[in-house]
Amino acid sequence: MTNPSAPKKKASSEIPERTDIRTIARLANVSIATVSRTINRVATVNPKMAQRVWEAIEKLDFVPNTQARSLVSGRSKLFGLIVSEITNPFFPELIQGFEDIAVEHGYEILVSSTSYDPKRMSHCIRRMLERKVEGVAIMTFGIEEPLLVQLAKRKVPLVFIDFGPERPGISVLRVDYQHGIGQAVRHLAALGHRDIAFVTGPKRLHSAQSRLTAFMKSMSDFGIVPDSSRVVVGNHTLDGGAMAMEKLLSLKPLPTAVICSNDMSAIGVLHKLYRAGLSVPGDISIIGFDDIAIADVMMPPLTTVRMSRYDIAKAAFGALRSHVESPQESHCCREINISTSLVIRESTGAPRGSISPPRKGSV
Amino acid sequence: MTNPSAPKKKASSEIPERTDIRTIARLANVSIATVSRTINRVATVNPKMAQRVWEAIEKLDFVPNTQARSLVSGRSKLFGLIVSEITNPFFPELIQGFEDIAVEHGYEILVSSTSYDPKRMSHCIRRMLERKVEGVAIMTFGIEEPLLVQLAKRKVPLVFIDFGPERPGISVLRVDYQHGIGQAVRHLAALGHRDIAFVTGPKRLHSAQSRLTAFMKSMSDFGIVPDSSRVVVGNHTLDGGAMAMEKLLSLKPLPTAVICSNDMSAIGVLHKLYRAGLSVPGDISIIGFDDIAIADVMMPPLTTVRMSRYDIAKAAFGALRSHVESPQESHCCREINISTSLVIRESTGAPRGSISPPRKGSV
DNA sequence: CTGAAAGCGCTAACAA
DNA sequence: TTGTTAGCGCTTTCAG
Numbered sequence: 001m002t003n004p005s006a007p008k009k010k011a012s013s014e015i016p017e018r019t020d021i022r023t024i025a026r027l028a029n030v031s032i033a034t035v036s037r038t039i040n041r042v043a044t045v046n047p048k049m050a051q052r053v054w055e056a057i058e059k060l061d062f063v064p065n066t067q068a069r070s071l072v073s074g075r076s077k078l079f080g081l082i083v084s085e086i087t088n089p090f091f092p093e094l095i096q097g098f099e100d101i102a103v104e105h106g107y108e109i110l111v112s113s114t115s116y117d118p119k120r121m122s123h124c125i126r127r128m129l130e131r132k133v134e135g136v137a138i139m140t141f142g143i144e145e146p147l148l149v150q151l152a153k154r155k156v157p158l159v160f161i162d163f164g165p166e167r168p169g170i171s172v173l174r175v176d177y178q179h180g181i182g183q184a185v186r187h188l189a190a191l192g193h194r195d196i197a198f199v200t201g202p203k204r205l206h207s208a209q210s211r212l213t214a215f216m217k218s219m220s221d222f223g224i225v226p227d228s229s230r231v232v233v234g235n236h237t238l239d240g241g242a243m244a245m246e247k248l249l250s251l252k253p254l255p256t257a258v259i260c261s262n263d264m265s266a267i268g269v270l271h272k273l274y275r276a277g278l279s280v281p282g283d284i285s286i287i288g289f290d291d292i293a294i295a296d297v298m299m300p301p302l303t304t305v306r307m308s309r310y311d312i313a314k315a316a317f318g319a320l321r322s323h324v325e326s327p328q329e330s331h332c333c334r335e336i337n338i339s340t341s342l343v344i345r346e347s348t349g350a351p352r353g354s355i356s357p358p359r360k361g362s363v
Numbered sequence: 364m365t366n367p368s369a370p371k372k373k374a375s376s377e378i379p380e381r382t383d384i385r386t387i388a389r390l391a392n393v394s395i396a397t398v399s400r401t402i403n404r405v406a407t408v409n410p411k412m413a414q415r416v417w418e419a420i421e422k423l424d425f426v427p428n429t430q431a432r433s434l435v436s437g438r439s440k441l442f443g444l445i446v447s448e449i450t451n452p453f454f455p456e457l458i459q460g461f462e463d464i465a466v467e468h469g470y471e472i473l474v475s476s477t478s479y480d481p482k483r484m485s486h487c488i489r490r491m492l493e494r495k496v497e498g499v500a501i502m503t504f505g506i507e508e509p510l511l512v513q514l515a516k517r518k519v520p521l522v523f524i525d526f527g528p529e530r531p532g533i534s535v536l537r538v539d540y541q542h543g544i545g546q547a548v549r550h551l552a553a554l555g556h557r558d559i560a561f562v563t564g565p566k567r568l569h570s571a572q573s574r575l576t577a578f579m580k581s582m583s584d585f586g587i588v589p590d591s592s593r594v595v596v597g598n599h600t601l602d603g604g605a606m607a608m609e610k611l612l613s614l615k616p617l618p619t620a621v622i623c624s625n626d627m628s629a630i631g632v633l634h635k636l637y638r639a640g641l642s643v644p645g646d647i648s649i650i651g652f653d654d655i656a657i658a659d660v661m662m663p664p665l666t667t668v669r670m671s672r673y674d675i676a677k678a679a680f681g682a683l684r685s686h687v688e689s690p691q692e693s694h695c696c697r698e699i700n701i702s703t704s705l706v707i708r709e710s711t712g713a714p715r716g717s718i719s720p721p722r723k724g725s726v
Numbered sequence: 727c728t729g730a731a732a733g734c735g736c737t738a739a740c741a742a
Numbered sequence: 743t744t745g746t747t748a749g750c751g752c753t754t755t756c757a758g
Contacts, residue, residue: 049727064751068734068751130427395735395745397745730758741746
């Protein structure tokens, strides 16, 4: 007992520096049970007593101790939220949504950004387990198998995005990449593009793979078989996008359009193009993915596939909550669909020479 | 006791579904005190026993319950971190730094984004109090007085940025706006600018005011007295910047340069200029403040005043930690200086007509 | 409807 | 050095 405010031994003449439920009970002249009931708004408490209790609480400015509460009730009212990269604007928007909803429902969240590092991820899962989270939303778009085991063993409700094991207590948010990316390809095709490149995300990221797959499928739907040199690996960061575009720039006939696995990559691409003195969409059309807030103020504003952070946050929280609060019917929400859709702005246009005769590619 | 794993009464033939310190003690054939000591790495435990304890822990995959631990020890190892706007990239970078440092030192953080809303702020302080945080970093660059009282009353160590009350247990991070903004003005003046506008942040934000003051002071250092029409109110968002620039655009002689109170505003300004068909820095020079990651990939890359998120995170954590772990010497760290400095990129140049004859604006 | 009492899982005197 | 024991602040049976 390091707690400095805790008296060593009970003594009748002790000054009660700490103000707990007992202090309130004494002041309100009721039992601690009544105080507890009042605070928890149990309907059966006599209004008169409740009134006295609230007054005492007000007067002493009492704040209940969540730790003690959780300890005895077995409910921490805490959810974990793991994201891969808090510096990618997509995630703060997601976190904000999740936090808003959680708080609204009386939950707190423990956020952790793992920077794609399995070590950090492992450590952070451990910490969450120690804090007795009631569920974890793993919004990293991919996870290492062993870490998963660590969590699943505990039977902590989990919600994944894109990819997760099929087990009770685990929900998966299925993002319909095909729809949005299909729209993107159709948009480009309608504009006259046939030579479309793709900047992927990190190879081990499941979501990045799904986006690529959706792209390939959409292309072949239009009878286009992209050759592999048009698919270049990025890493979902600004730099990664810039580097990917650099590679693309060295290609013999420059692709007339490029779709990126996320907006950060697309912005990197835009920047590299700016450096190269190429105009967008004049020389080349660009499409991103995510629709982060900044996409709208790029020069030019970025055409992109929107994936609603709010929908994701809401679905993730909902899944966790239903697992926690009604475990028996939790199977009903095992999979939730998240839709995506194209937002057309100004980074896409007809390819050079599609109407007027083709001319030499600049650069 | 809702806890479903908790047996109602002790019974000798109970299956111990829950694995706590007692279970470990039994398996390792030691007392619970020894288990506790082992976990807490108390040096005096017999290595042999410790070994047995660790094995049992390993075998049962035991994770200690932080809530119980905090409850008895009086140390939650939790810090609160309040930011104003998680969707402004400045903050995620700050959060990341703070989290890294905190975790490294065995602390957890509770993050909350208040969106400048005093109601949310109040609610979030309350929640943090309930969770028994040991300190709160209030990185909102401004706070309402009554909320402050709420916290100060509890004697929770606090660290503010820019502005905070002078009380024991409270540290303040003083940002040296004058240095960076002075550099910015000097840079512009050296380039030949005299007609420099300023886009402020929200009026009630202390930091925004300080930035404006630093600007005014720097201007007068160069003998320039900016007329008030050149100071336009923004709100530290993309939209706010765009709207501010719109106002500026209607000014009779367009200012030749504009300094913004933060990068988000500057990006909004850049975008509005792009819309207006004006070139940067050809027609007008722009300087931001913060140096968020995206500033470097703007078109053109934004000249801005850098304020290190990492320095702030480190200083904030350090202040909190020293208050918690050695309260007696906490007065030694009441004020910490944070420096700022100009990062020159490509959004600044000589004003039109200063050296070479003016040419038509490109688009 | 209210109060007394038994813990939640753990740490820290204190004694052995 | 190790074990025993008394709580941390709260919820929740269970009697009354």
